[in-house]
Amino acid sequence: MRFMMLMIPRSYATPGADAVARMARYNDALTKAGVLLALDGLHAPAEGTRVAFASGKATATDGPFAEAKEVVGGYWLIDAKSKDEAVAWASRCPAGDGDVIEIRRVQEGD
Amino acid sequence: MRFMMIVKADKNSEAGVLPSAELIAAMDRFNKEMTDAGVMLAGEGLHSSAKGARVTFHRNGTRTVTEGPFPDTKHLVAGFWMIQVKSKEEAIEWARRCPDPATGGETSEIEIRQVFDLSDFPQELQDAAPHEAAMRSR
Numbered sequence: 067m068r069f070m071m072l073m074i075p076r077s078y079a080t081p082g083a084d085a086v087a088r089m090a091r092y093n094d095a096l097t098k099a100g101v102l103l104a105l106d107g108l109h110a111p112a113e114g115t116r117v118a119f120a121s122g123k124a125t126a127t128d129g130p131f132a133e134a135k136e137v138v139g140g141y142w143l144i145d146a147k148s149k150d151e152a153v154a155w156a157s158r159c160p161a162g163d164g165d166v167i168e169i170r171r172v173q174e175g176d
Numbered sequence: 177m178r179f180m181m182i183v184k185a186d187k188n189s190e191a192g193v194l195p196s197a198e199l200i201a202a203m204d205r206f207n208k209e210m211t212d213a214g215v216m217l218a219g220e221g222l223h224s225s226a227k228g229a230r231v232t233f234h235r236n237g238t239r240t241v242t243e244g245p246f247p248d249t250k251h252l253v254a255g256f257w258m259i260q261v262k263s264k265e266e267a268i269e270w271a272r273r274c275p276d277p278a279t280g281g282e283t284s285e286i287e288i289r290q291v292f293d294l295s296d297f298p299q300e301l302q303d304a305a306p307h308e309a310a311m312r313s314r
Contacts, residue, residue, distance in 0.1 A: 152229075
């Protein structure tokens with residue numbers, strides 16, 4: 067089954083080369099285990115736009131937004147045998163103090 | 177440039193209520209339109225947060241696992257598309273054309289976020305992650 071590991075970072079500061087290298091080793095481990103399907107990082111929420119739908123009308127609002135605390139900053143899409151395995155992989159991530167990884171099962175076409 | 181169009185959760189998506197056949201058909205047409213335009217790279221829907229978990233990382237190296245569901249529904253992700261477009265304006269235009277994703281008559285929201293490409297990082301950081309280009313969605 068596929069899971070999204072959604073990174074909810076505490077900050078959007080550019081990481082140092084050491085932190086990037088640690089994360090690269092983690093990503094390599096996911097790849098070697100045949101678990102990793104895709105990953106990406108997102109630009110800061112302040113640079114984003116929100117489109118709200120109400121009564122058939124779409125309204126676009128540019129960031130920054132007041133509440134951007136629990137907002138996704140990146141993801142890994144993984145293939146794991148169970149949610150427990152996905153949680154175990156998330157727990158191995160060299161994430162920073164205060165970061166949160168949310169694990170969510172992806173809907174399949176069945 | 178790549179953008180992620182993130183569909184936010186609402187009460188119904190969090191309750192596991194499936195969208196109507198009408199909404200599924202409208203989404204199918206929208207997906208086909210984006211595919212025909214060469215814009216859509218990926219699209220997924222997520223199960224409710226009740227089936228999820230969160231891992232919180234602490235300074236002393238410990239991790240805490242919290243089982244879902246999670247509060248603050250309107251900040252949760254219900255699904256997303258990954259698209260390839262020429263500008264943020266084009267991404268916003270596609271989001272506006274999306275069928276209202278609400279599953280229960282509430283106000284719904286799509287958040288548009290630019291996705292990092294390796295070239296957005298200084299060379300020093302690109303060198304620190306030599307295998308990463310192949311892992312990113314294309």
